[in-house]
Amino acid sequence: MKKITFGCLTVLIACFTLQLFAQSPKKVYTLADTLRGSLNAERTWWDVQRYELSVKPDYNDKSITGSNKIVYKVVKPNSGKTRMQIDLQEPLIIDSVLYNGKAQLKFEHSGSVWYVHVPAQKLTALNHVQLFYHGKVHQAKRAPWDGGFIFTTDSLSRPWMTVACQGLGASVWYPNKDHQSDEPDRGASLTMTVPDTLVAVGNGRLVFKKNNGNGTTTYKYNVQNPISNYCIIPYIGKYVNFKEKYAGEKGSLDINYWVLDYNYPKAKTYMPDQVHKMMKSFEYWFGPYPFYEDGYQLIDASHTGMEHQSAVSYGNRYKFGYMGRDMSGNGWGLKWDFIIIHESGHEWFGNNITTKDLADMWVHEGFTNYSETLFVDYIFGNKAGNEYNFGIRKGIRNDSPIIPAYGVNAQGSGDMYPKGGNMLHAIRHSLNNDALFRSVLRGLNQTFYHKTVTTAEIEDYISKKTGFNYKKVFDQYLRTTQIPVFEYYVEKGKAFYRYSNCVNGFNLPLTLTQSGVKTVKILPTTQWQQISLASGQESLFTKTGIELMYYLDVKNTK
16 A cells, blocks of 8 residues: 555545555565465365355454355366365464365365365265354454454444455455455355344344343344455444335335444434435446345444445545545535445445456446446536546556456556546547446446456447447556547647557547537547538637546647
């Protein structure tokens, strides 16, 4: 993680959009990086079907004990000498492994990778291993940026526990196949045993609550849908609940709000107001909320917030903007709660559509960053959306490409947030057809519903759906740090233009519009071109007007 200190606004943007994913271009990858980030022989023969996780955290000892039952399907034949790679980060320790509820299996480990020796198994067979583990757990120091288990207190000095582990990985607190490509197809359950003075909340729906008669209470939650490992999260504290039914695109959606007891009076009206606006705008742009079966929950958290599927964490202090500050710098960011909108946007991009490799995280973060612009556009109008998107451009550093190396658990530049969002804004304006653009967004969520994807699949879908090959546009913004330059000049009723400082073949179409003036559509290349202008069209060629809609460095060369 890296910090930027030039100006309060840039610091703010850096804190949220850059710190988590800042990656040195000189990174030297280790064997541990490869084992975590690649799909090797010990991982590809089995496909996770379900996780059944049980945990008992010890607040005073800063440790946990637990187990994870992993139901899996055999997708490649094995000879009986096959190993199963399980990820569990130090200092946690696996104590034993039970196979199909009966046999104890042998295992060994190297660092955070554990190898379980499994017997011969038939192709397509469903089996399960239950991993029992315990130990001190890695604690987050600056959650959610560094990740780990969080043992803290609320403002009344009462125990408060949760986890934030995107990037660092869910194996920081429970054993699993810690790779984004393999989500449990049949969902997951999370059972938490906690002091009976506290309340435990998890993803999805409450299955049962049981008072154990020994000073502890056990809560079990369940999700039916596939879910990323890092999205399975416990929330433990002095929570109270209020709920409602939301009339969504697919019918009645159960919404639960879990807040610390002293936040209830302000949360009662504040949260539903923002959630209703979010749901209305995002279901319009992206299609139905992807997890109606599991409901939607918004939960007070001790950190700023994370996109935990069907259990979104919230820590924005009940203030508009980001902690009361404007991400855009032009006022629009102070008219809504940044965390509720942004983290909920991940339900569509990140949770519904999940990338197979961490290197393609721009699909999560770029689209969700752009969901902010689309929210502003839907609630406050097109002009507001354009201005908001232009404002967040201040956070782009162009320090390294958005897409890093594959197969080594690498995270690209934090530019995947604002630069990814600005790229999508440029594509939208190049189409000059919001109905088509909306069908692209909704089509993505329908075509890749509850699936893991590659960036190639997303890029190809957009090009095919729009009828224009955006390959070089994606290459420019995702794989280089160059800001394309649009050079132009106007003389004698004609406009002359070209691109420079760009990849060979860069071909972002430009649609220039203005009320009362006939629209200009051009397809610039690196070669000078010209177009005859009708009356008034000269006014369309301005640095301010073009840069408001497109992430370009516009230069009048005359």
